Amino acid sequence: MAATTVTDLSSISAYNRGPITTAFIPPTSCLATLTLPSSGGDLFFGHQFISYVDLACYPHGTIAAQNLVTWSSWDIFYYSPAICPSGWTQATAFTSVIPAWPETVSISIESNTNVALCCPSGYSYLSTGLGHQCTSPITMNQVIQYIFPTNNGANIVRGNVSTSTFPADATAWGDGVPVWWQSSDDALLAEASTMTPSGASPTAITTGVTGSGGTAAQPSATTSIPSSTATTSASSTPKPSGLSTGAKVGLGVGIPLAIIAGLALGYLLFRRRRGRGTTDGDAADVPLGKYEHDAPPEPYYDTQQPPKQPAHELSSQREPYHGMHELPSTRYQ
Numbered sequence: 001m002a003a004t005t006v007t008d009l010s011s012i013s014a015y016n017r018g019p020i021t022t023a024f025i026p027p028t029s030c031l032a033t034l035t036l037p038s039s040g041g042d043l044f045f046g047h048q049f050i051s052y053v054d055l056a057c058y059p060h061g062t063i064a065a066q067n068l069v070t071w072s073s074w075d076i077f078y079y080s081p082a083i084c085p086s087g088w089t090q091a092t093a094f095t096s097v098i099p100a101w102p103e104t105v106s107i108s109i110e111s112n113t114n115v116a117l118c119c120p121s122g123y124s125y126l127s128t129g130l131g132h133q134c135t136s137p138i139t140m141n142q143v144i145q146y147i148f149p150t151n152n153g154a155n156i157v158r159g160n161v162s163t164s165t166f167p168a169d170a171t172a173w174g175d176g177v178p179v180w181w182q183s184s185d186d187a188l189l190a191e192a193s194t195m196t197p198s199g200a201s202p203t204a205i206t207t208g209v210t211g212s213g214g215t216a217a218q219p220s221a222t223t224s225i226p227s228s229t230a231t232t233s234a235s236s237t238p239k240p241s242g243l244s245t246g247a248k249v250g251l252g253v254g255i256p257l258a259i260i261a262g263l264a265l266g267y268l269l270f271r272r273r274r275g276r277g278t279t280d281g282d283a284a285d286v287p288l289g290k291y292e293h294d295a296p297p298e299p300y301y302d303t304q305q306p307p308k309q310p311a312h313e314l315s316s317q318r319e320p321y322h323g324m325h326e327l328p329s330t331r332y333q
Helices: 009-013 183-192 245-276
Strands: 004-006 088-094 097-099 105-108 113-120 133-138 143-147 162-165 170-175 177-182
Touching: 113 133, 177 183
Parallel strands: 004 105
Antiparallel strands: 088 113, 097 105, 113 177, 133 170, 143 162
16 A cells, blocks of 8 residues: 655644643553553553553543543544653654554644653663553563553453563553654743643653563663742752741740640549549549440350359347247157
8 A cells, every 4th residue: 555644734733632631640551551462472561452541541631431442543643743741751852754553544744743652760761652652561570560451341450450471572562652742842842841730749750661670671761850839940049948926926825824734634533533543544544334345254154063152251230139939849860
């Protein structure tokens, strides 16, 4: 089949998912936990040639999430104007054309347009990867965390995370993030690269491939995501530290009062206990209706012996006199 290069600008713009002008931070699970296809084969992150896709691993741009779960939405796509997701780097750049799917199709790039493929740290561009796929090697005896999604007929079930020592050399790969921009976008994208979304915290992004000793696979650089909102927001004005004057006065008054109240309460409790004549460990210390095991103990009797009766002392008081009685007249033989 003859090769085809798409040059029509309206057709090319239809593949644009929208801009990435704020720092997109993928969850660490996107790379720490890989996916094993139900049909077997190489492990992948985020998305591969199956219907399962972890949408949290990719910026949506202006595309609705439900439109990103079909195969066709991953044939040809890019983001513009856009920067790489945080922790990802530009693995390669394209000049005149960028390959696409089917393999006989490519997209024309204008002279004033810059195009690069962003891959996770530790991943490189897959030269046969249709212009938007990244790869990382897995060697024998490396420890892998992965999931095994299954289709229950209605939807795909992600499944639980498993850990395994990989028995042979293999490859982890997945779809990267193609970014397009022009020189007029440089200022906007430069500012975006120093920003993080509201509420975001610094996160270390690493691959999900670990060695037999628990070390990261090679190459497996770890990138720390910047936490400042802008480089121009450096702390030129020192922030006040310590307690305010009002707080110090409140502590100075409140603490002595609390100590006095505590001493008074302790004294009252001591007097009350002493008045009762009880000591530690007496029954008075046990809340009424409460037993150590929430129920009164059951009596226990040995089946071979009757229970022993407690000994009683003879009464020291005399019994009252009830008069005299005659002995019976009948003799016993």
